[in-house]
Amino acid sequence: MGRWQPNARGRLEKAAMELYAERGFDQTPVAEIAERAGLTERTFFRHFADKREVLFAGSAQLQDLLVEIVAGTPASVKPIDAVAAGIDAIGAALQESRGRAFARQRQSIVAASAELRERELNKLSSLAGALADTLRERDVDDPAASLLAEIGIAVFRISFERWVSAPRDQDLRVLMRESLDEVRSLAADGARVGAARSEPVGHAA
Amino acid sequence: MGRWQPNARGRLEKAAMELYAERGFDQTPVAEIAERAGLTERTFFRHFADKREVLFAGSAQLQDLLVEIVAGTPASVKPIDAVAAGIDAIGAALQESRGRAFARQRQSIVAASAELRERELNKLSSLAGALADTLRERDVDDPAASLLAEIGIAVFRISFERWVSAPRDQDLRVLMRESLDEVRSLAADGARVGAARSEPVGHAA
Numbered sequence: 001m002g003r004w005q006p007n008a009r010g011r012l013e014k015a016a017m018e019l020y021a022e023r024g025f026d027q028t029p030v031a032e033i034a035e036r037a038g039l040t041e042r043t044f045f046r047h048f049a050d051k052r053e054v055l056f057a058g059s060a061q062l063q064d065l066l067v068e069i070v071a072g073t074p075a076s077v078k079p080i081d082a083v084a085a086g087i088d089a090i091g092a093a094l095q096e097s098r099g100r101a102f103a104r105q106r107q108s109i110v111a112a113s114a115e116l117r118e119r120e121l122n123k124l125s126s127l128a129g130a131l132a133d134t135l136r137e138r139d140v141d142d143p144a145a146s147l148l149a150e151i152g153i154a155v156f157r158i159s160f161e162r163w164v165s166a167p168r169d170q171d172l173r174v175l176m177r178e179s180l181d182e183v184r185s186l187a188a189d190g191a192r193v194g195a196a197r198s199e200p201v202g203h204a205a
Numbered sequence: 206m207g208r209w210q211p212n213a214r215g216r217l218e219k220a221a222m223e224l225y226a227e228r229g230f231d232q233t234p235v236a237e238i239a240e241r242a243g244l245t246e247r248t249f250f251r252h253f254a255d256k257r258e259v260l261f262a263g264s265a266q267l268q269d270l271l272v273e274i275v276a277g278t279p280a281s282v283k284p285i286d287a288v289a290a291g292i293d294a295i296g297a298a299l300q301e302s303r304g305r306a307f308a309r310q311r312q313s314i315v316a317a318s319a320e321l322r323e324r325e326l327n328k329l330s331s332l333a334g335a336l337a338d339t340l341r342e343r344d345v346d347d348p349a350a351s352l353l354a355e356i357g358i359a360v361f362r363i364s365f366e367r368w369v370s371a372p373r374d375q376d377l378r379v380l381m382r383e384s385l386d387e388v389r390s391l392a393a394d395g396a397r398v399g400a401a402r403s404e405p406v407g408h409a410a
Contacts, residue, residue, distance in 0.1 A: 078394045079391065079394070080392065080394050118323045118326070118327060121323070121326040122322075142367075143363050143364070143367060143383075143384050144391060146363045147360065147363055147384060147387055147388055148391050150355070150362075150363070151355075151356060151359065151392075154351075154352060155352065158348050158351045159348070162347075162348060179348050179352060182348060182352055183356070184393070186284065186352065186353050186392075187356075187388055187389045187391075187393065188389070189283045189285055
C-alpha cells in the first residue's frame with residue numbers, strides 16, 4: 001500500500017486488529033500498526049486517541065443510540081419494553097455496522113488482555129449508568145431504574161457473547177429476546193420474598 | 206502507639222482507611238500508613254499484598270460464602286431462591302463483620318479513585334462468574350445461569366449502595382429483598398417478546 005491516505009482510518013483499524021490478534025494487544029506498538037497500514041504514527045493519532053480506541057471507538061455512539069431510543073419511546077410503554085427496544089436497536093446497529101466476524105475477533109482480543117477486560121467492564125458500567133439515568137427521566141424510581149438498567153445491559157452482554165461464540169450466525173436480536181424472556185421466566189419462578197411479609201428468604205438453610 | 210504488634214492488621218487497616226479518606230488513595234504511600242500505625246512497611250506487606258488489599262481483603266471470603274450457600278441449597282429450591290439465599294447470607298456477613306460505618310467509608314474511598322472503581326467492577330464481575338458457575342453445577346443451563354448470576358449481583362450491589370447511602374441505618378437484607386421483588390415486578394410488567402412461547406409469564410405485579 002502506498003503513502004496516499006484514502007480510508008486511512010479503515011486501514012489503521014484493519015492493521016491494528018490483525019496485529020492484536022497475532023501478537024496480543026500489549027505486544028503491539030502503535031509504530032507497527034502504522035507501518036503495516038503504510039501510514040505514520042502521526043496519522044494513527046489523528047484517528048485514535050490511543051491503541052485501545054481502535055477497539056472501543058464505537059461505544060459512545062452505541063450509548064447515544066441506546067439513550068435516544070429509550071428516551072424516545074412513548075410514556076405508555078412499560079419501562080422493561082422501553083429497555084427491550086433500546087437494546088434491540090443497539091443489537092441491530094452492531095450487526096449491521098461491523099458484523100459478527102469483527103465482533104468475534106474483537107472479543108478474543110479483549111478476552112486476552114486484563115487491561116482491555118477492565119476497559120470493557122467500565123464501558124458496560126457506564127452504558128448501564130446512562131440507561132438508568134434515562135429511565136429516571138421517564139419517571140422510573142430507584143432502585144427500579146438501576147435494577148432495570150443492569151438487567152438490560154446483562155441481557156445485552158450475555159446475548160452478545162452467545163452471538164459471537166455460536167458455531168453459526170444467528171440474529172443477535174433474537175438471542176436478546178430469548179434472554180429477556182428467560183429473565184421473565186426466572187423472575188416469575190421463585191417465591192416472592194418482599195419485606196412486607198415475614199417469612200425468611202428461600203428455605204435453604 | 207508503641208512498637209509491639211498486637212492487632213497489627215487492625216491498626217494498619219485503621220491507619221490506611223483514615224489516610225485514604227483524608228488524602229485520597231492515590232496520594233497515600235504505604236510508608237505513611239505504616240508510620241501512622243506505629244509499624245514498619247515490612248509489617249504492612251506481611252498483612253497486605255498492596256495498598257488495595259486493605260479495601261478488598263474480604264472479597265474472597267464473600268465469594269466463598271456465596272458459592273457455599275448457593276451450592277448447599279437443596280435441588281428442589283428454585284434457582285432464583287437459591288441466589289436470594291446466597292446474597293442474603295453475604296449481606297448478613299457484611300453487616301455483622303464491619304458494619305455500615307466501615308462500608309460507607311470504604312465506598313467513598315473507592316468512588317474517588319478510578320483504579321479502585323475498576324477493581325471493584327472486576328471483583329463484582331468475578332463474583333457473578335463464580336455464582337454462574339455454581340448455578341451451572343445445579344443444572345441451570347445457559348443463558349439462564351449467567352443472567353440469573355448478573356441479576357443476583359446487581360441486586361446485591363444496588364441494595365448495598367442504598368444501604369450505605371441511606372440517611373439512617375436499615376437492614377441490608379430487607380433492602381435486598383425489596384430489590385428482588387422489584388425485579389420480579391419489572392419482569393412481569395412488559396410484553397413477552399420471545400419467539401418460542403406465546404403466553405405471558407408471571408402474575409407477580
